[in-house]
Amino acid sequence: MSTSGPQKSLQRHPLAGWLMIAPAAVLIATFLIAPFILAFGYSFTNQRLISPNPTEFVGLRNFEQLIGVGTLVLSPETDDAGVVVRDDDGALQYPTVRSFTRANDDFPHLQGMQEWFGWNWGDDRVVVLARDLVFMKALTNTLIFVAVVAPVQSALALLLALMINQKLRGINIFRTIYFMPVVVSIVVVSLLWRFIYDGRNGLLNNLLEFLSFGLFQPIDWLGNPGTALWAIIAMSIWQAVGFHMVIWLSGLQTIPVSLYEAAEIEGANAWQKFRFVTWPGLRNTAVLIIVVITMQAFALFAQVDVMTNGGPVDSTQVLVFQAVQRGYEQQNIAGGSAISVILFVIVLTISLTQRYLTRER
Amino acid sequence: MTTIKMLAGALALTTALSTPAFAQTELSLWYHGAGNEVEREILLGIIEDFNTSQPDWTVVLEEFPQAAYNDSVVAAAVSGNLPDIIDVDGPVMPNWAWAGYMQPLQLSEGALDGFLPGAIGEYNGEVYSVGLWDAAVAMYARRSVLEEYGIRIPTLEEPWTLEEFDAALVTLDASGEFEYALDLGMADQGEWYPYAFGPFLWSFGGDMVDRTTYETAEGVLNGDEAVAFGDWWQSLFDRDLVPGTSQDMADRETGFIEGDYALQWNGNWFGVQTLDAVGDDLLFLPAPDFGNGPKIGGASWQFGVSATSANPEGASAFIEFAIQDEYLAAFSDGIGLVPATAEAAAMTENYSEGGPLEVFFALSEAQAMLRPVTPGYVFQALEFRKALSDISNGADVITALDAATDAINADIERNNGYAVAQ
Numbered sequence: 001m002s003t004s005g006p007q008k009s010l011q012r013h014p015l016a017g018w019l020m021i022a023p024a025a026v027l028i029a030t031f032l033i034a035p036f037i038l039a040f041g042y043s044f045t046n047q048r049l050i051s052p053n054p055t056e057f058v059g060l061r062n063f064e065q066l067i068g069v070g071t072l073v074l075s076p077e078t079d080d081a082g083v084v085v086r087d088d089d090g091a092l093q094y095p096t097v098r099s100f101t102r103a104n105d106d107f108p109h110l111q112g113m114q115e116w117f118g119w120n121w122g123d124d125r126v127v128v129l130a131r132d133l134v135f136m137k138a139l140t141n142t143l144i145f146v147a148v149v150a151p152v153q154s155a156l157a158l159l160l161a162l163m164i165n166q167k168l169r170g171i172n173i174f175r176t177i178y179f180m181p182v183v184v185s186i187v188v189v190s191l192l193w194r195f196i197y198d199g200r201n202g203l204l205n206n207l208l209e210f211l212s213f214g215l216f217q218p219i220d221w222l223g224n225p226g227t228a229l230w231a232i233i234a235m236s237i238w239q240a241v242g243f244h245m246v247i248w249l250s251g252l253q254t255i256p257v258s259l260y261e262a263a264e265i266e267g268a269n270a271w272q273k274f275r276f277v278t279w280p281g282l283r284n285t286a287v288l289i290i291v292v293i294t295m296q297a298f299a300l301f302a303q304v305d306v307m308t309n310g311g312p313v314d315s316t317q318v319l320v321f322q323a324v325q326r327g328y329e330q331q332n333i334a335g336g337s338a339i340s341v342i343l344f345v346i347v348l349t350i351s352l353t354q355r356y357l358t359r360e361r
Numbered sequence: 362m363t364t365i366k367m368l369a370g371a372l373a374l375t376t377a378l379s380t381p382a383f384a385q386t387e388l389s390l391w392y393h394g395a396g397n398e399v400e401r402e403i404l405l406g407i408i409e410d411f412n413t414s415q416p417d418w419t420v421v422l423e424e425f426p427q428a429a430y431n432d433s434v435v436a437a438a439v440s441g442n443l444p445d446i447i448d449v450d451g452p453v454m455p456n457w458a459w460a461g462y463m464q465p466l467q468l469s470e471g472a473l474d475g476f477l478p479g480a481i482g483e484y485n486g487e488v489y490s491v492g493l494w495d496a497a498v499a500m501y502a503r504r505s506v507l508e509e510y511g512i513r514i515p516t517l518e519e520p521w522t523l524e525e526f527d528a529a530l531v532t533l534d535a536s537g538e539f540e541y542a543l544d545l546g547m548a549d550q551g552e553w554y555p556y557a558f559g560p561f562l563w564s565f566g567g568d569m570v571d572r573t574t575y576e577t578a579e580g581v582l583n584g585d586e587a588v589a590f591g592d593w594w595q596s597l598f599d600r601d602l603v604p605g606t607s608q609d610m611a612d613r614e615t616g617f618i619e620g621d622y623a624l625q626w627n628g629n630w631f632g633v634q635t636l637d638a639v640g641d642d643l644l645f646l647p648a649p650d651f652g653n654g655p656k657i658g659g660a661s662w663q664f665g666v667s668a669t670s671a672n673p674e675g676a677s678a679f680i681e682f683a684i685q686d687e688y689l690a691a692f693s694d695g696i697g698l699v700p701a702t703a704e705a706a707a708m709t710e711n712y713s714e715g716g717p718l719e720v721f722f723a724l725s726e727a728q729a730m731l732r733p734v735t736p737g738y739v740f741q742a743l744e745f746r747k748a749l750s751d752i753s754n755g756a757d758v759i760t761a762l763d764a765a766t767d768a769i770n771a772d773i774e775r776n777n778g779y780a781v782a783q
Contacts, residue, residue, distance in 0.1 A: 048775075050460040050462075051460060052459060052461050052781075053776065098760075133764065198609065220605075220607050223605055223607030223754070311754065312606060312750070312755075313756045330743060332772070
């Protein structure tokens with residue numbers, strides 16, 4: 001006993017706990033908290049990656065640049081008699097947006113803005129302009145990505161978890177197969193999927209051609225603005241679904257078997273068992289999974305970086321990719337920081353809302 | 362214990378071996394070509410010759426993969442760990458010089474006489490870097506193909522005009538013999554875009570930035586000439602004459618050799634291997650003249666001295682030693698680059714009179730134009746690349762060029778016009 005004496009007293013020393021969390025705490029403080037505070041500070045300056053010029057405080061200018069929007073109502077062109085001009089197809093003619101946004105002193109607040117989207121309002125055309133169109137596209141693409149991936153990935157993961165939560169021979173093989181993409185590096189997975197999506201002789205095109213007996217015309221999945229984001233969404237769902245399947249599975253296995261037996265005796269069918277036993281039992285797991293998937297989806301980067309670089313025509317720009325591009329490639333640390341801060345605010349708001357909606361009542 | 366002793370012994374031995382007999386000051390050299398054995402051997406040869414040729418300095422080589430090189434230098438500069446001698450890509454040099462990473466070279470009078478202009482890195486009236494080679498781009502073609510379809514073979518004196526070039530592409534496309542009439546190399550989405558396609562814009566009469574002041578891109582990147590270039594550029598993709606941005610890098614490397622592409626816009630570094638595969642039928646044609654003279658990009662990797670070097674005279678001495686004709690010729694023979702002087706060219710296998718790549722030296726001499734010499738070029742290149750990708754993927758030409766112009770102007774403004782710090 002005498003040998004274990006000093007050991008015991010060390011463990012009970014008031015500093016012991018602090019010492020034990022010290023490695024993690026120091027790392028988190030250095031690589032998470034400090035960069036975050038720096039980014040927050042930089043977003044109000046004109047900090048550059050490389051520059052001999054001193055950093056200056058610029059207030060909210062970075063944010064104004066990013067989220068500035070404006071609207072413009074275009075009236076159709078009229079001829080001298082005041083009658084609207086129509087082209088050969090009968091379509092109305094509008095002045096170009098460019099004539100308002102470039103070197104037009106009557107519209108100083110629209111200087112340098114770009115057309116984001118627009119719609120027709122009677123004969124007039126309403127155009128919404130963005131000061132930073134790439135950022136706006138990145139923002140909408142990110143929101144689309146999250147809105148699709150969060151529900152679809154969690155539902156698919158639940159389906160897989162239910163399917164493999166059975167005592168069948170060889171079920172571990174399926175568990176392993178579904179989990180495999182998770183352990184492969186996302187960069188490798190993205191590279192492989194680039195080949196799968198290849199427009200000339202990618203696996204996907206060949207498969208679809210084979211299944212449709214040659215009727216299917218090959219599509220350049222990643223080179224087409226209409227399909228690129230969806231290609232990345234599909235691949236991302238596939239890649240991480242196994243991870244969430246395992247979490248669902250752990251949730252499933254905490255539900256006592258006795259509840260199912262009781263339901264059986266009551267004469268419940270499979271759907272009723274799921275609806276009234278499984279689903280309530282998975283409540284906390286569901287909250288966790290939705291929050292985790294949402295946050296991971298907002299952090300989308302590697303797939304875009306490897307597969308499309310944000311193209312074609314900004315159809316796969318996303319926030320984190322833009323933050324990195326600006327901060328590092330364009331040497332504009334302040335701009336990248338501002339995007340990070342905006343992303344932080346969005347994710348925080350959504351997470352808090354999710355927590356509020358799923359709170360224990 | 363024995364392993365530790367052995368380790369210690371080995372350590373002591375290597376230290377003893379690597380310490381030179383007389384006291385030379387160590388100079389570090391960073392190079393971008395990690396992984397290329399030939400380059401490494403030649404460079405090590407030069408370093409060894411230099412180290413034994415004089416008693417004061419000994420140069421030590423450290424290599425980086427090209428993709429990570431610029432980032433490494435920037436990171437080292439931020440943390441104050443720059444080497445004495447750095448290797449820098451020509452168009453990036455003004456950015457690093459402006460940022461205070463580099464200092465002007467201390468070369469003796471006349472050291473750069475006879476050098477190709479693309480091999481001399483000058484910024485703000487001072488020479489900051491010098492290259493042992495330049496690179497050049499040419500239109501790869503097969504004589505038999507051009508003759509078969511009745512297309513005139515252009516010369517340096519009489520290059521293709523826009524109409525001629527475009528008609529040639531249409532003819533080749535209509536033949537149905539090729540997957541695409543021309544391969545531009547859209548798969549190579551890095552510095553290749555501004556380096557290879559910027560000269561098209563210059564020849565049309567536009568530019569990435571107004572070179573008289575370097576303070577705005579308005580009117581040059583979105584002026585009538587640039588829009589004309591953009592329209593033509595987009596039409597290449599609309600008419601399916603060239604592969605688009607989703608081209609595979611493997612197709613880029615083999616497409617012309619295998620006859621899938623009738624023409625290929627490519628650099629001299631592909632010359633030797635293409636020549637091996639295609640043989641005497643291969644032609645290296647000069648850039649077409651789109652209205653303002655035929656142009657290709659100049660400047661490749663060069664050597665410079667870091668601002669924090671404690672021994673700049675030693676670093677400059679090494680660079681002056683390295684730019685001797687025999688080393689220029691060695692690099693050219695080793696990796697196929699255009700030697701920086703005519704004397705060196707005469708000593709090489711490929712660029713001497715009658716050599717298979719001789720034409721590239723003439724191209725460099727006659728057509729090379731530097732990319733905008735300004736610290737803002739790094740940003741301008743990115744915007745130019747984005748505009749070209751977007752236009753090729755169907756974006757509105759004027760909108761894309763306006764967007765690039767605005768972004769470039771905003772960047773110049775953010776940096777106080779890239780004025781040199783006082």
